[in-house]
Amino acid sequence: MKFVARLLLTVLCCSVLSRAEKTLTCDLETSTQKLYCGYGLIVVQNVAVSHRETESCVSGVRPDRLDPPLCSSTPVLHIAQHRCNGRHRCSVRMDLCHSARPCSSRCVWMETTYNCVHGKIHYVCQKHRASLYCGRQVIKVLMANYGRTSKWVCRYSAPHRQPPNTGCTNPDSLKVMSQRCDGKHKCSVRASNHIFANVCPGTRKYLQYSYTCVDPGN
Structure with missing residues (x-):
């Protein structure tokens, strides 16, 4: 019975640590995006950003209608992966998104998709x-x-x-x-x-x- 309970706990733990998480940060509300995985390790999968002032997000909700991006979010993705991958928690300042080339305007929001995987x-x-x-x-x-x-x-x-x-x-x-x-x-x-x-x-x-x-x- 104890073995079954331990096995069930392991299954539940693994399912929690393997699901995708999303964190949306609005530039007008906070200057830092924070990712957290508890006892798991962060693996950043994707970053979406907007540099359009008309798409400013409020209260953690981005606009329903989005125009094509002004420039690639790949540089911001690489920054997030470098700062966060393999850590239990991390912070990414919005000014790193603002200064990521080739974009020259401010990020009005940044949304990061990441997984929490087993490891220490x-x-x-x-x-x-x-x-x-x-x-x-x-x-x-x-x-x-x-x-x-x-x-x-x-x-x-x-x-x-x-x-x-x-x-x-x-x-x-x-x-x-x-x-x-x-x-x-x-x-x-x-x-x-x-x-x-x-x-x-x-x-x-x-x-x-x-x-x-x-x-x-x-």
Whole structure:
């Protein structure tokens, strides 16, 4: 009986974490769009935006009639994916939508469609190995950074003359992890300067990453 209850809970959990979510942000009402997945991981699927003043939305409702977009929303989609994929929660400022080329006018609203998938964020200290495993499914890396953005993760005693750099990010981390692990059933990556490059000399770094398991070919 306990096994059946546990199985039912798992099914309910999976169905909740796999459904598509939508968040609409009106520029006149808030300056930041927030995405949230609780214990799941965000995977941004699509972003729709409007730069037409006549299509301003009110109280979280966009106009019924929409004209063709003035320009592509792809740059905004890439921004949202970079900031949010693989995280439990994230924020995207509307001014990032305003400044996304080739559009030169303000976004009056932005709607993001995303999924919440199973997974968690992992941390591996420098010189240690990250282990990714998906059984019969294969790995899809969602987010990675080899650097340091927190003084609490992988703490160490730093000399007073050179405190830890907590603004240390490496934009190539996701590319490195994806090339090594995507499409494999299991993968091991060493958190080292040799693999990811030394983007902040003098600071002990750690590898932060998240991934999900997908069916082969997806």
